Amino acid sequence: MSPWQSIPRSFRRHPVRPPDSGIARRKSIWERLHLDPWLLLMLLVLMAGGLLVLYSASGQRIESVIAQASRFGIALAGMFVLAQLNPSTFLRWAPLAYGVGLAMLLAVEIAGDIGMGAKRWLEIPGVIRFQPSEMMKLGVPLMVAAYLNRCQLPPRFRDIAVCAVIIGVPVVLTAIQPDLGTSLLMAAAATLVVLLAGLSWRLIAFVAALVAAGMPILWMNMHNYQRQRVLTFLDPDSDPLGSGWNIIQSTTAIGSGGVWGKGWLEGTQSQLEFLPERHTDFIIAVLGEEFGLVGMLVLLVLYTLIVSRGLWLAAGSQDTFGRLFAGSIILTFFIYVFVNVGMVSGILPVVGVPLPLVSYGGTSSVTLLAGFGILMSIHAHRRLLSR
Incomplete structure (x- = not known):
């Protein structure tokens, strides 16, 4: 009989692991730098x-x-x-980041720098010229994720309505610059957070129907060049x-x-x-x-x-x-x-x-x-x- 056969079957199925030597696995340089x-x-x-x-x-x-x-x-x-940074830091600072982003979008509307026929940039003379709406592509989904983190999932209709307001305000401020592309991407990024939180197909279909019903209103409020882009796409x-x-x-x-x-x-x-x-x-x-x-x-x-x-x-x-x-x-x-x-x-x-x-x-x-x-x-x- 071999030594292996002499071992009871229960031990073969669940072998006894050697006691922990107390030596932790050495982290790689990438793990220490928190990079993939x-x-x-x-x-x-x-x-x-x-x-x-x-x-x-x-x-x-x-x-x-x-x-x-x-x-x-x-x-x-x-x-x-x-x-x-620990992700809890982003969670804790999400409301402030969102509020600062809204303030910058309002500042663009009041005193933004005009370029290529649109008012989209803030400029600190001699220092930096940047586009606040680009930053809100992260700020808006960050705020939505922070809000839903405190809610019961899948989110209820009330929570979805709050998320719609969180998303809608900066999207509108961006669209009137005008910057339809950035506003749509901002809305998409934040909407993905809500979808990942888990929505019923009925609710998704209902929201899709509302969006489809609002298309004529969107068309009437689009700038002429934006309408022309859609017509050019078709022909x-x-x-x-x-x-x-x-x-x-x-x-x-x-x-x-x-x-x-x-x-x-x-x-x-x-x-x-x-x-x-x-x-x-x-x-x-x-x-x-x-x-x-x-x-x-x-x-x-x-x-x-x-x-x-x-x-x-x-x-x-x-x-x-x-x-x-x-x-x-x-x-x-x-x-x-x-x-x-x-x-x-x-x-x-x-x-x-x-x-x-x-x-x-x-x-x-x-x-x-x-x-x-x-x-x-x-x-x-x-x-x-x-x-």
């Missing part, structure tokens, strides 16, 4: 590729690349700082030299790239300046023309991996606030990508949504990486939280 190495690596690869495309899209202006790289540096520093060739120019040129650029593209810095639509806003909202058309279908697939796969990793981190949260807010952060990132790609390829109306961490812009990059910092914080501190 895989997510960080993918974000760095995305930003590096974005700088490469930006150099071409900006007309080979190295100044634009340096400016964007410096913004990435600031955004990464902010991400690192936020990752060190871009109706005004090929006017409102349809952006979509026609972007789809032409993407299509002309073929499978392998024309080569870096060799795009005709972008380098000859046929493509408008090529370094911001339509930068993916530059990538499609110069790197072709293969380049666009690589970018989309990278985005998919980032979203998948973010969802995995969010799913590990052990408290209500963490699950709701972390889930909203990564799903909102997915919506950014979906809307921008759909807008440039002509399957969605043009709403002015940048391509995350690729398009030129400072406030958007800081906001996005701040969200990822909070996501890493929620994952790193998940065992320290209690509902």
